[in-house]
Amino acid sequence: MNIGSIAMGAGFLLVLIGLWGILTRTHIIQIIVSFSVVDTGVHLIMVAAGYMHQRTAPIISEGLAASDAPSLVVDPLPQALVLTAIVIGLGVTALMLAFALRIHEKNDTLEIKNIERLRW
Amino acid sequence: MIRTFGIILTLIGVAFLFFSLFLEYETPLELSGSASYYAASTAEDTGSANLVSAIVVTYRGLDTLGEVTILFLTSSIMSYMLKTKKARNQRTFRESSELLRTASALLVPFIILLGVFIFVHGHLSPGGGFQGGAVLASALVLLLVADPLYTVQSRILSVIESSSGFLYVLLGLSGLLFGAGFLDSRVLPTGRVGELFSAGLIPLIYILIGLKVGTELSNLLSVFHSVQGQDLMEDEGGAR
Amino acid sequence: MIESILFIVLALLALASAVVAVISKNLVTSIISAGLVSLLASLLYLLMSAPDVAMTEAAIGSSLATIIFFYVLNRIRAKEDSRD
């Protein structure tokens, strides 16, 4: 078992743990925390998807000539995607927190059960 | 109780789904598809030593533009969603120690320099606009820790933010007008791989991204920071 | 080999902090643990030859996000205190 599989497995477990939190925690801040755990898990999965055994970072330097790159570097594309995903994740988290503040303002509580709601 | 049971069952289902995926995963031995193309031709195409940077800025530049836009959205939304009332006088922050204040005053320029270094060298070494921008924002964090009453010049921040965003789009357009497509970085000479002045537009764009991300994150931070001590604007309206 | 063991330890630590982040009733613990998950993940990225991602996760995922969490928490605490 190489570290790619471990990372992949850990990523899935992180998502599961986070999902558990999202579905069972009743405090909105904790739901957001759980969500960021899910996010981290997904990022881990994505990086693992690009990982290749015994290869180096996709940066050409003195030790790595451009011509050798195809046989020596890991897949750079998932890394680029993760970069994007991380930044998007921060944006989403920040926005969720802003909503949490507003909800607190309106409802004086962050317990999801006690928040006024629309129905049916 | 039933609810918890249902959630457990559902998560077991999710676990089963993940497990099925996990079984299908194996680390590849060869680069496939587009990855092999990137590995083989990035240096030649763009002149960037950092393949990830080349992908982020050039090949998938549109994603990055979108990503910057998301941060922009977040900080814009924040600016009217968490609009605070005019500052009240009794703000409840502890005075921070003299030591901290002096230290931060000394550190901040270096941190900013580090951030700039990171995004200027994005095409050469790990790091780039996002990382550099985040470092810039952390300088602000330090300032705020040292002096909670520090007022951020949000006007300047937003001018930098907007104009770097606008310039980013313009640089992209220049690719369309003088190069082969929107965001084509080969409008400037690609130079020799590994040199500071190489990789066409990539360093320029990364600088703009760095500035933009840095200011956006700073904006976010300062909005959240200011929220701590002040009340939010009242909301209007009733049912709707 | 050592790399693998290190990797497994880090991964287990990350999972453990994730569990703490989700289970803990204390919000501060939760937030710190979640930041820790990010930090550990960024170490994992480094080991997986993804320095760019590692830097980003460390700078954005673990530090900035945590700071924002604390700002919000402070605000809510302050408000609840002033009400009591």
Next chain:
Amino acid sequence: MVAMFNPIYFVVAGLAAAFLLTLFHNRERLSYFIMIIALSLMMLISLAHLASFLAGTGEIVQVFTAGFAPPFSINFQMGPPEALLTAIVSLVGLLSGIYLSEQLRKTGAYAQAVYIVLVMGMNAMILTRDLFNLFVFLEIVSIATVGILFLSRSRTSVNTGFTYMVASGLISVVLLIGIVFAYMNAGSLNIDTLSESLVMAGRGGSIAVLLITLAFLLELKPFPANGWGIDLYTSAPGALSALISAGGMSATYYALAKVLPVGQWSHDSLVAAVGGITFIASQIIALKQDDSRRLLGYSSIGQIGLLLVVLGFSEALGDRRDFIAAGLLITHALSKSILFYISDMVQDDSLRGWAALRRKPVLLVLFGVAAFALIGFPPFPSFFAKWDLILLLNGGTEGYYLLSAMVLAGSLIEAVYLFRWFSYALKLPHEDLPELASPTSRLIAPVTAALVLAGASWYVSTLVSGFSQSFLIPVAFILLVAVIDRLPAWSKNVISIAGVSLYIADLYPRIAGDLMTMIFAGIFLVGAVLTLLSGFYYKGRRAGFYPMALTMFAGLAALIEAATILEFFWGWELMAIGSYFLLIRGKKSMPHGLSYLLFSIGGSYSILYGFSLAAAGAGGVIAMSSLVGISVMPALAYSLMLLGFLTKTASIGVHIWLPGAHGEAVADIHFMASAILLKAGVFGLITVLLAMGSEAGYTRWILLALGWIGVLSALLGNISAAFQESAKRLLAWSSIGQLGYIVWGLASMSHLGWLIALGYSVTHFLYKGILFLAIGGIALKIGTPYMYKMGGLIKRMPYSFFAVLIAIITLSGVPPLVGFSAKWITYNLIISEQLYYQGFVILIAGIIAFLYLFRMIYTVFLGQLKDNLRSVGEISIWFRIPMYLLLIVILVLSFLPNTLLRPIGDMLSGIFPEEAIVWTGSRGVTSLGYFDGAMIMYVIVGIFVILTILFLLLRKQTQKVKQFNIFYSGEAPSRPELSHFSYNFFAHYRKAVGALALPLVTGFWDRVTEIIHAVSDFIRRIYTGNGQTYLFHIVLYVVVVFLVQSGGYR
């Protein structure tokens, strides 16, 4: 030209403007101006491409960003679907931007920037061909959506926004995992190269594709995992909901359509199932909804469900899929936008609050346009789309019969709630109308949307095969009349009569040889002129009357002219719209108009289904001849068509709309509705029966059922008529009875039977025309239709009395008038076809007819003149003219029944060859005996003359009594009018046979409604409002779908 409008400019314009805006964040006017410029630019780009595609000169534009070919870089594609969808998104984006100007300006530049980015993101989602890029723009759209949601700043909007964020976050997780695994399996993120990649065949790839599909499905808010999305509609400003519903859903839908081929369509059945469930469930839930925005939300989701069905059946629909999807999408986007814009102006969110629209008729019109477009009435694109959809679903090598039936059932439910709502707006009595905030600036958006919808309708109709453009000419004429609606009634009346007359002159040469067509053309169009003639009575503007009456007549004319079943269906639906609006003009007619429309729609869906089977049998040919010898489930097809037409003849079982609807209509409308409109049903029945014939084995049962339906309609209609207090309702019930005779006659499938049916069709038109005009005129004159408030009117209205008398004699079928000849043939039919059971009931029904006829002539015209009616005058000359024209025809036909019956008989000989009646002069001979109209007339007139002479001679011996030469028994009744002798006239009969007239059928339909409402109330309980529960629904949905689908991977 098009090259100037590089699709990448969507992004450039959007982002450049957004970034620029915030530089001017304290100059709202300038920043708002920049926003509008950017939005207009986006619209210009999409319109340029759309125009070039429509003109046929367009080529698919591929844009490679960064100058590298995909899959190495991200590319945009601008083809016809992209052009159309970006045009819709940009249009609604611009309109909503204009509509929201006040809020956007107040909230400032940042909100405007978010708004632009939202519209840009939707467009980019449509254009991009890269999976991950799609994800990025999807995120942009969801974040911008919640951001702009905050414009409304209500408590619920904040809670909704949070749930929405977490939910779309979860969906992104599903999507991201799917994308990563797709990339791992195929080494590409480009949609086009992915779909070519065979690597996807592996299990990992399959799951990846499933996850991606599922993510976009979830974004489209499938039932039941959509609680997080529905709240959005309730809490967002209406104009924003318009953008989300029209733009966001179009973009996401197209994203899904792009993604499905990636998995080699392996999930099309999943998409179809999700769509079907969502469609039906949303419609049922919407039924019980009282909040207008939430209702619109459910309805939007339902429409998306239907679109998913279309997508899922891509294979069956073939190259018509895009046409159908486009038709539904355009209609949905534009009409939903209109409704959401209006919802912003209405201050009261409840459905009843929409009565406020009466303050501004133009909004009512827009509401109507949107509602009819959503349901799929002509001439809107959805009409043609729905037609194609049903035909293709039933017409493929594999017929999806159940599915198409479900689609129609769902549409019917949608019609129920939309029109119930619409009728609230039109007719709900409101003490004081709620407020309406409708400055003229806010009208720009909905009016523009309606105009675009009209343009799209016209364009779509040119794309349809089997539909002649000439059917649009009457529509254009109607629009013209609608435009001059401000003129006084008489001028519009003149124009209308001129229009119809011109039309008749044009039509006549084309149908001159075809007697059957001539008869119905005569009833429909000559009837049109006669009813319009009586319209001169009305003073003032009679707002809205003429366009609607003409719509009905245009529909009827289209029935006659139809060369294909599509055109026939067009006419049928057009007629339904027109007649609905006519019928609801009465004061208390709202609920009845609604039930009329619902039975109409139910009936027309039944017809549509039958037609689709016919077309399926004919291999897609839709000429009228395809109705003959249907090969796909013929018994069902014919039964459904007959059932559909029976709703219009108001036969027993589906009659419940008629008494109320007709009973409340004003005089000339009553004439149109009863004497003319019902014949459309007869025309339909004849069309179907001619095609069906009576040879095939199954026809026996169909005809037997049809015969009994006719018989029972005759009996129960007549009984109920006898118990009515309102003269109008009496006539309405009587129509049910009369149409029963016709249906019965047709069902016999014999020469004599059809002679009766056609004879009755003509005579019923004649005498009912007279009766409606007379009774309607009287009711107008004295202000009540109740017979116990009339009496003795013979002295005040002798002309009316005479006309009514003649009509009644004709109706009752006693000698000497033309009714008798019909009755005589009836006896012949009963005996010659040995229809003894049915015949017995028919005879009974005939006797009962005397009861109500006697009651009517007696209590209205005879007896004592009421005090308050002493000075009342004769009814309007404009009523008497058409009345007496009809009367002359009756008299002619009575003297010479052969002028009518003989040519009909000759024609019928072509259909039913047996020689039934031999005519010599006015004398008809059957195997059972003979009949001579002229001779009977002479005899009766002779007797009448003798009696008159006797009466005049003996007259001196009678004693004249003054009207008030009576005394009371000393007790003052509390409601004197109810003690009038003509109140509850047939109380004793009611005791005996009243049970037959009890609304058994009404009870049945009430129960059906109740059950559906109960189901609705039960299902909607899943929307608890708890955001966490909604998140759980999403996760559960993923798991269930995965478990269901993964069976196929092993």
